Amino acid sequence: MPKDGGIGASSKRREDVRFLTGDGRYTDDINLAGQAHVHFLRSDVAHGRITSIDTSEAEAMPGVVRIFTGADFEAIGGIPCGWQITSRDGNVMQEPKHPVLAHGKVRHVGDPICAVVAETLGQARDAAEAIMVEIDELPAVIDMKKALSGDAPKVHDDLENNLCYDWGFVEENREAVDKAISEAAHVTTLELVNNRLVANPMEPRVAVGDWAKSTGDYTLYTTSQNPHVIRLLMGAFVLGIPEHKLRVVAPDVGGGFGTKIFHYAEEAFCTFAAKACRRPVKWTSTRSEAFMSDAHGRDHVTKIELALDAENNFTALRTLTHANMGAYLSTFAPSVPTWLHGTLMAGNYKTPLIYVNVKAVFTNTVPVDAYRGAGRPEATYQLERVIDKAARELGVDPVTLRRQNFITEFPYATPVAVEYDTGDYNATMDKLEEIGDFAGFEGRAEESKRRGKLRGLGINSYIEACGIAPSNLVGQLGARAGLYESATVRVNATGGLVVMTGSHSHGQGHETSFPQVISEMIGIPEDMVEIVHGDTATAPMGMGTYGSRSLAVGGSAMVRATEKIINKAKKIAAHLMEASEEDIELKDGQFSVAGTDKSVAWGDVTLAAYVPHNYPLEDIEPGLEETAFYDPANFTYPSGAYACEVELDPETGVVTIERFAAADDFGNVVNPMIVEGQVHGGIAQGIGQALLENCAYDENGQLVSATYMDYAMPRADNVPFMTVDHSCQTPCTHNPLGVKGCGEAGAIASPPTVVNAVIDALHRGGHTGIAHIDMPLTPQRVWAAMQGGSPEQGEGHGSAGARQLGA
């Protein structure tokens, strides 16, 4: 029987009415009295020296309040990077300054040069056109290979070269891995590109800065996944504003997918300008601006080698990845190709020896940072593609090869420094075979053939590390922040609760799922619980939402705070019933004394807490409000198995997805309906990466995919119906809810699933020479591969022109 409330129920969303009637309050819906508008004049060249900026004519134009240039920010900190990586040689990474407005040089198309503040946006734009900027154009470095060559122009003149870091992991394994590979019975090698993507939340970024003359207090309204992190980074590192004088509000946020984690120059600008101009300053990104200023995702070029013994056991794995950082280091950029990627290279398999080498490279492109999955999709893609290739080379069934190498005993310490607490990879694979109807595949393939189409089946298994993360561990790994989460639970006199959480919902439905947990714990209706988030003035210091961490970390903080509430409430109940505290039980919103028929309702106890006439004042304080900070003991490890069936039209190279099945193990599930939506969304973005999306630069560094006409987003007719299952549940062993996180799974697991299916279709159609095609598998690339062309060299290949790397 499906439950109708509490943990495990598919409670309908309570954000519904607000969003469905147009009553949501997103940042661009906020307008402050007297606000001015800012327009950023951005570089239209990828690399150049600014020789002069003349704003005199523009300044005289109607409505102009003030024009800012890089010089206005000289005394101010740069946009900080939150993670430091140490290279193989023991040196810390090269970390360039990232000015709020470009100073001296422009380093990518879209780099802001001037900011025009005017009465209206139209006036700001008009004035920006009258600014005379002279730039001596320099050769742009776009290709990662060229960026590392000795004579390459330097993106940052004050750095030694364009290499941010050269990371080896685990360095001590290096020689053993080399030896194992040279002695292996079989080695499968694959070179591939993880294409550059743009997160593209439908809501563009917005920032509204405000400054109160009377108090000197600043407020920033911004489209953020983590307002406290923005307050900390911007306050402490950029503008020098102490936290108590700075409030950051992230109201309804229209999707994030990682790209709204980071602290951006526009946020710092609007906050700074509000004081400088003595009035609120608002910026709303246009879509094309979003393409050239939101941090991009992925953009890795990898060579991977998998060694197997004569019995097809994996014996060693070696990878070399070039990771594009773009022109500056975005907030968490250095961690993505390293700790979020290298630590996952064991996948679901008991490969004993692993070595990962990552070279991070500066280029004249938009900074690259975390995008849904962040590092883990890159790891999964390499691994699941190379395993598929190995199975084909060895003539073994890809499911069998995976099962043979699965980790089956837990906890399991991988050779790449993490310990999986729990999982059951065979169980999700069994479930997948059932829901994906593997048995019926050959019949469907025959049927496709009769219609002149090629059908292929691709499978994948994946693991991810979520719930980031234990603060002491990430501190050792270079994080400049802790990664706990917080919650304050405030019980009102009449029994209703308000939870102020550091987690932030931008589509994840916390307003619905978090109350389910409390409802279960106390036994009161879900609608007695209200969730408040997104405002540093109300919620305790929290780290926000990313890395599928809200329920696992933020939810755990809420559970801890609620436990404290219940413990105190039991003391009050014991006093009211003149019983011993140890004998008090809480069930269905009633406190009772074990073994008696005495009871008192939740509401009576909460009332007593605030009207303490009959109350143990000598032992406990009045009131009922508790805060907890939860720092996880380990990552969580969601895992699962995915299958995709494609149909390929050999005449045109067009690939359509006919069936898609996902068997995930997310541990315990609080709201299955919301989990299903999260999985759908992740899969759709993964399908987008595999078949449609590509952020492309030409060799001069022009961004050629800066609109929805040039960057192909998945639309309703590209996304198939999917069978998703999360009945295989091995609860997380170290958080109180036993949950693992579900937000990124689809985006991590689906790209290799789709590509494996297309390669399978091609092989079944006799195109056995095609070992790999780089994403996105557009009709053009597939068709070219079928004609015997080089599938990797398709046009519009973006910065992955570094494709030859490692070859």
Added chain:
Amino acid sequence: MDTTLKINGEERVLQADPRTSLLDALRHHLGLTGSKKGCDHGQCGACTVIVNGRRINSCLTLACMHDGDEITTVEGLGTPEALSPMQQAFVTHDGYQCGYCTPGQICSATAMLEEVAQGWPSHASADLSGGMELTDAEISERMSGNLCRCAAYPNIVDAIRDAAGKGER
């Protein structure tokens, strides 16, 4: 210049620069922020409203071209107390996540069912002479102008089927 618009049944006089798009007029001049801007270029559908019964991208049309027109925005379709059938179906089928594309999806879907009822064929229709079956492919094709990055697409299709009285998939 003055333009008289009949918005959600109420006559409103707009005074704005003639270059003002209908979307900016709604959001910035008339205080109706339900319609969203995702691209301002007619490429995402977040700004979809219904003008004289037809769905259009309000970012692609000037407000002053609509003097006397009847405009329905998401605010005019239903109220929190009385959701429209389409809004109700989005609740039942969880047809959204972050909610940003949702006003556009709802307006688009509402007008789309009307187009189908009137027999307008689409790229996915087998028969161009009208009377098409409201298949999933038909719905997806007709809704392909409304981007949803959260990709609630499967649930949106379910919601539309439901609102059209087509039952479960």
